[in-house]
Amino acid sequence: xxxxxxxxxxxxxxxxxxxxxxxxxxxxxxxxxxxxxxxxxxxxxxxxxxxxxxxxxxxxxxxxxxxxxxxxxxxxxxxxxxxxxxxxxxxxxxxxxxxxxxxxxxxxxxxxxxxxxxxxxxxx
Amino acid sequence: xxxxxxxxxxxxxxxxxxxxxxxxxxxxxxxxxxxxxxxxxxxxxxxxxxxxxxxxxxxxxxxxxxxxxxxxxxxxxxxxxxxxxxxxxxxxxxxxxxxxxxxxxxxxxxxxxxxxxxxxxxxxxxxxxxxxxxxxxxxxxxxxxxxxxxxxxxxxxxxxxxxxxxxxxxxxxxxxxxxxxxxxxxxxxxxxxxxxxxxxxxxxxxxxxxxxxxxxxxxxxxxxxxxxxxxxxxxxxxxxxxxxxxxxxxxxxxxxxxxxxxxxxxxxxxxxxxxxxxxxxxxxxxxxxxxxxxxxxxxxxxxxxxxxxxxxxxxxxxxxxx
Numbered sequence: 001x002x003x004x005x006x007x008x009x010x011x012x013x014x015x016x017x018x019x020x021x022x023x024x025x026x027x028x029x030x031x032x033x034x035x036x037x038x039x040x041x042x043x044x045x046x047x048x049x050x051x052x053x054x055x056x057x058x059x060x061x062x063x064x065x066x067x068x069x070x071x072x073x074x075x076x077x078x079x080x081x082x083x084x085x086x087x088x089x090x091x092x093x094x095x096x097x098x099x100x101x102x103x104x105x106x107x108x109x110x111x112x113x114x115x116x117x118x119x120x121x122x123x124x
Numbered sequence: 125x126x127x128x129x130x131x132x133x134x135x136x137x138x139x140x141x142x143x144x145x146x147x148x149x150x151x152x153x154x155x156x157x158x159x160x161x162x163x164x165x166x167x168x169x170x171x172x173x174x175x176x177x178x179x180x181x182x183x184x185x186x187x188x189x190x191x192x193x194x195x196x197x198x199x200x201x202x203x204x205x206x207x208x209x210x211x212x213x214x215x216x217x218x219x220x221x222x223x224x225x226x227x228x229x230x231x232x233x234x235x236x237x238x239x240x241x242x243x244x245x246x247x248x249x250x251x252x253x254x255x256x257x258x259x260x261x262x263x264x265x266x267x268x269x270x271x272x273x274x275x276x277x278x279x280x281x282x283x284x285x286x287x288x289x290x291x292x293x294x295x296x297x298x299x300x301x302x303x304x305x306x307x308x309x310x311x312x313x314x315x316x317x318x319x320x321x322x323x324x325x326x327x328x329x330x331x332x333x334x335x336x337x338x339x340x341x342x343x344x345x346x347x348x349x350x351x352x353x354x355x356x357x358x359x360x361x362x363x364x365x366x367x368x369x370x371x372x373x374x375x376x377x378x379x380x381x382x383x384x385x386x387x388x389x390x391x392x393x394x395x396x397x398x399x400x401x402x403x404x405x406x407x408x409x410x411x412x413x414x415x416x417x418x419x420x421x422x423x424x425x426x427x428x429x430x431x432x433x434x435x436x437x438x439x440x441x442x443x444x445x446x
Contacts, residue, residue: 021232028142035135064178067207069135071229083207 010076018074059089078107126170129153130160132179157182177206185220192221199249201242266340269325277339294393296358298348299407303384303419305344316376323374331368362389384420
C-alpha cells in the first residue's frame, strides 16, 4: 500500500469505509467520482489564486468546500490537509498558506491516481 | 415525506440526496441558504431539513433563525450539517433554532435515525394541531348540525357588517324559523326533530355561496348572512333559500316529512351603521311578521316601520312563534 510506503498511518482513500457509507452502490460511487473530478480541480484552481492574492476569506471558504467534498469521499489525508488550510486562513496565518496549499496539492496528486485506478479495476 | 437538503457542494449534496432517496424520502435539493429558506416558507413545503452550516447567500444558522421567525406555518425540523465540532459552535447552531446537528462525513444509519426523531416530533405537532383544531371547531360549531353556533355566527356577522359598511356594499341578514317545529318533536319524537334540523342545515348551506355563512341561532332558528348582496337581488335569493326547505319532503326515520320555514330579511345598506343587536331585533320583527302572515313566507325588515302588535306579542321569545 502506498500510504505505508510514505509512512502515513491514514490511508489516502478509505474506499471500504466509503462503500459502506453508500450501501455498496457502485453506480453512485462512479457518479460521485465524476462530480469530484469536475469540481475538485476547478475549486483547487480558485484556491490557488486566492492563496496567491492572499485573499483569506476566499481561502477559508474554498478550503472548506474542498474539505467537504474530500471528507464525503473518504479521502482522509487530503481532508486533513484541506482542514489545516481552512484553519490557517481563518486564523489569518497568511505566511503559512503557501506551504499548506503545497501539502494539499501533494495529497491530491496521490489521491487522483487511486481514484482512477479503482474505476479502471471495477471496469475490468 | 418531503425533506430539504441544502448544501453548496455538489458531491455531498448528491450523496445526501441518494441516501435519503433510498430511505424513502421525497428529496428537494438546493445549493444555498436563500433557496433553502424559500423552500421552507412555501405552503406545503418540506418540514424536515438538512442544512449545511457554511453556504453562500445565507448560512445554515441564518436559515434556522429566519425560519423560526415564522409563526403561522407548521413546525420545521432542521438539522445542521457541520464539519465543525467545537462546543461553542454546537451551542451557536442550536441557539439559532436548529433542532439537531450532524458532523460530516455522516454515517447513513445515524442520519436516518436522527431524521426519525424529527419525524416523531413533527407527528407530535400534527396531533397537537389536530386536537386544537377539533377543540376550536367544537367551540365555534353547533354539535348537532355542525353549523356555526350562535357565538361564532354573531362574531362573523359583526365583522361582515363592518366590512360591508367600509366597502359600501350591502349584506343581507336572514333569520329563519322552522314552522310548527314543536309539532314534529311532540308527534314524531326528538330523534326525528334532530334529523330535520340536520337536513335543514344541509339545505341552507347548499343554497348559499361559499363566502356566505349559515349558523344555528337558537333551537330551530337559523341565521343566514349573504355577503355583498345586491339589494335588488336579496328578496329573490331569500325566496330561493326558503323554497329549498319546502320544495321537497325530508327523509326521516318516521317517513318523508314536508316542512316550511318563515324568514325575516334585512339589508344592511338600508339601516346605516347600527349595532348588530339592533339589526337582529329588526330582522326578528320581520320574522314575526312572516309568522303572523301565515308562515312559509318571508318579510323584509323596513327601516322606520312600526309593527302594530301588542308589546307583549313582540318577538324575542321563540316559543311564541311555533
